[in-house]
Amino acid sequence: MHDKMNHELNPRISADCVIFGFDLNKLNVLLIERETVVGLDTYKALPGDLIFEDEPLDTAANRVLNELTGLEDIFLEQVGAFGDPDRLSKPQDRAWLKAVRQDPDARVVTIGYYSLVGMNNYVPQPASFARAATWIPIEEIGELAFDHRQILDGALKKLKEKLNVQPIGFNLLPEKFTLSQLHRLYEAILGVELDKRNFRRKMLKMDILESLEERQEGVPHKPSQFYKFNEQKYHDLLKTGFDNFAF
Amino acid sequence: MHDKMNHELNPRISADCVIFGFDLNKLNVLLIERETVVGLDTYKALPGDLIFEDEPLDTAANRVLNELTGLEDIFLEQVGAFGDPDRLSKPQDRAWLKAVRQDPDARVVTIGYYSLVGMNNYVPQPASFARAATWIPIEEIGELAFDHRQILDGALKKLKEKLNVQPIGFNLLPEKFTLSQLHRLYEAILGVELDKRNFRRKMLKMDILESLEERQEGVPHKPSQFYKFNEQKYHDLLKTGFDNFAF
DNA sequence: GACCTTTGTGTCAAAAATACACTTTGCGAA
DNA sequence: TTCGCAAAGTGTATTTTTGACACAAAGGTC
Known part of the structure; x- marks a missing residue:
């Protein structure tokens, strides 16, 4: 929009969503498959994106989630803010950012959210607007893009706490x-x-x-x-x- | 620095701290007294300010707290992110922002933190660098600047939860x-x-x-x-x- | 020394947590 | 048809924890 200099001056804000699902056997998390720019293999990330200028955080989280997975209007609970200045600095993360972001060098502080959905109610549509959202069993999730692993761990911790305070699930x-x-x-x-x-x-x-x-x-x-x-x-x-x- | 237009394009991030203290009798919160611009009366706010460009969030919270109250290097726990687009839009808040901020119209998303300190260990220095930080008993706290009341309530809720999970205090x-x-x-x-x-x-x-x-x-x-x-x-x-x- | 204020202590009954094993049901394979 | 397999469903006895409750002890003040 304006010159790039200024884009680097201020942080951006994004929302990332940890969506838990249960297949009557194991706990799963909804992840986005991304192609690495070099095209070698895919790597996984939480559904998330930058928020709009005048958008409330919760609204943004729901919009982003909908855009990436098709899930609509879910109750999302906040995990917290993740803002380490070099949370985007792993080489493959940098590559991806350079490929898709207008200002790949901008600092991004992200707000993590989590929610629970029935896996029956939601089957990811592989090739549609739900680009490549897939359920991954939680024990099989290794490293994720950015600091998403940390966000996931935080969400799981909150989920456990919540389960001990009120019956959810x-x-x-x-x-x-x-x-x-x-x-x-x-x-x-x-x-x-x-x-x-x-x-x-x-x-x-x-x-x-x-x-x-x-x-x-x-x-x-x-x-x-x-x-x-x-x-x-x-x-x-x-x-x-x-x-x-x-x- | 640059033209104002661009400052309005991107959100700012701030940190606000809810510091609980106990005087062996009542629970208190450390608040900053601010003069309203019109000079009528003071109004109260949590110690908080914008974070620096390359600063981790926790570090920023501690720096800001130190600048405003003199408290040093405290363990701060995150309450969450507060980012309602019109969280700064009350008239007296707007007036204050116009008086002190370079870009009073920028959206600010704040990260709330809380901590506990012994009131004995910390006596606010009224006229020094600790501008006007004072302990206020929690029942006497009414409305605060911005959405600080909401942050305070969130912090208190977290504190209660924490107290029921591990003995702190x-x-x-x-x-x-x-x-x-x-x-x-x-x-x-x-x-x-x-x-x-x-x-x-x-x-x-x-x-x-x-x-x-x-x-x-x-x-x-x-x-x-x-x-x-x-x-x-x-x-x-x-x-x-x-x-x-x-x- | 009478009085006031706060500390410090024990018991009992009810509720909750824990540990633990066998029968039931329905299907499928022999 | 019966035998075996797999998961469902059920009860009890013991220990631990909760919750309610009242009075003596210590030290200062007037």
Whole structure:
């Protein structure tokens, strides 16, 4: 727009999103595959981009996420600001920035966000506007672009904390789910084993689950009871405050 | 420096610090008194300012804090980013910005930080480099400049959460303190009453306090036992993880 | 020495956490 | 058809933690 000199004077601000999904087995994160400029191999990054001049941060995060993945209007929670002056200075990051940014040398402070979505509700459309967003199991994620690994770790930490303050994670499951699935979800997020009986007892005592008549079908073992999440009771409890929630 | 046009193109970044102090009775926050431009009355703000071009965020927060209050090299924890496009648009805020900023119209995204200090360790120097930093009891704080009230509320919330995950707050007390003082501190932060006997039982069971031989002197009632905080044991516990900490 | 103020202490009942093993159900393979 | 496999589902006994509660002790002041 104006001369480049001035673009280097002031920092830019971006938003990066850590989207957690659960495939009833493992915890996944939605990542963007980017081609390295040299074209050797791809490398992975969180969906994120610069914010607009007059855009609230949360709005920007949602817009950027939508542009890159197609996900719409999700509740995003802030992880924090990441602003190390050389967070963009790894060689392949520099190369990518030079290829796509008007002012690749500008400092960028990014605001990290995270959210949970059900993996069933969202299947990345590989070749469309969702450029190359893919679910990657969290244990298989190694290094990421920029300081995205750090943002991811921060988001996971917040997610764990949150899970111990209020029961969340229903977003990550289909509408009807089994207690075992919920159990696996908790174990996946917290990264520990939880006793089956104790988990069930505690979860049911909260009284935010409704058991359905329906049961699993076609499984080669005893079919599991389906439950659904009772939003009404959940919100009532949110007001009075949860009391026994930590696992 | 350059023409004003360009200054308006990109956002600025600032750091604002919420410093909690405890006077053995009430929880206080360190605020800057500013004269309104019209000179009618003062109004209060968190210590904060723009960050430098190549400065890490945490470093900037500490520098700014030091410049405005004299406090040095404190561990600051991030509250989050606050970036509403019209967070600077209250009339008196605009007036102040016009008086002191080169580009008063630039958007500013701020990163909030918080910390705890012992009020004994730090007495604001009214007329010196610490321009007009003063401790204000937290219940007496009303509206603040910009969105600082919101930042303060966010910081307090984080502080409460943190207090329920690990025993902190020893920074807020003198080196030797009594259990009653610690008790009052917890009540001040959490904003609730805690049973004296249960509080003591639980706190002592954590085994991070050492009772000293020394007792209070000159008080018109039964003198209280002094304790000190055992950092060694605390750090050992930090690794293994606290287990019973919430009040 | 009477009074005031704050410290410091113990118990009991209720609730919650933890550890732990076997039966049930339905499918698929022999 | 039956045998085996895999996951679901269920109960109890023990220990730990919480929460409620009241009175004696110490030291200064008047």
